[in-house]
Amino acid sequence: MKTKDTIYGEKIRNTKWFNRLGRITVVQKNKKELVYGYNEVYQFHEFNRKGKESVYELVKEFKETENSYQTMNVIINKGKVKLYYHDPGQWADRPFIVSDIFYGYAHRRSYKKFLKELDKCEGFREKFTQKKERRERYIKNLVEFYNANCE
Numbered sequence: 435m436k437t438k439d440t441i442y443g444e445k446i447r448n449t450k451w452f453n454r455l456g457r458i459t460v461v462q463k464n465k466k467e468l469v470y471g472y473n474e475v476y477q478f479h480e481f482n483r484k485g486k487e488s489v490y491e492l493v494k495e496f497k498e499t500e501n502s503y504q505t506m507n508v509i510i511n512k513g514k515v516k517l518y519y520h521d522p523g524q525w526a527d528r529p530f531i532v533s534d535i536f537y538g539y540a541h542r543r544s545y546k547k548f549l550k551e552l553d554k555c556e557g558f559r560e561k562f563t564q565k566k567e568r569r570e571r572y573i574k575n576l577v578e579f580y581n582a583n584c585e
Contacts, residue, residue: 443468446480448505455501472503493518493530497537506530509574513581517574529573545570552576555584 443460455472477491495502506518519527529540535551552558562568
């Protein structure tokens with residue numbers, strides 16, 4: 435049962451082992467460390483040096499694989515289609531979609547597959563007719579429109 439309690443700390447460390455679930459270590463102001471398994475954490479918030487907040491969630495990178503949880507930056511987490519950004523190693527942030535119509539990275543060829551799923555909504559097709567408005571850099575706008583106007 436998730437209680438949605440908030441845990442405050444000075445630092446957050448994220449550890450993942452090969453083929454096993456990882457853990458989140460929260461270092462409090464008094465230097466006490468609290469350790470939580472990935473299965474105990476839903477979302478965590480961090481502040482950068484400029485005080486700007488970043489929100490991360492633990493998301494399954496592969497829908498069917500229990501041990502594939504990754505921390506992903508939350509962009510849109512309300513609605514039918516959820517949008518995250520994830521930096522898997524040396525790549526720049528890649529959009530990651532969680533929904534019933536598409537699950538996984540929406541980049542290059544898979545982005546085209548994602549757009550085909552969005553195009554099944556008539557309102558979406560009518561609104562976004564220009565190729566330039568459908569580019570990957572506008573994915574947030576596309577997802578927000580779809581969530582507001584399509585079933």
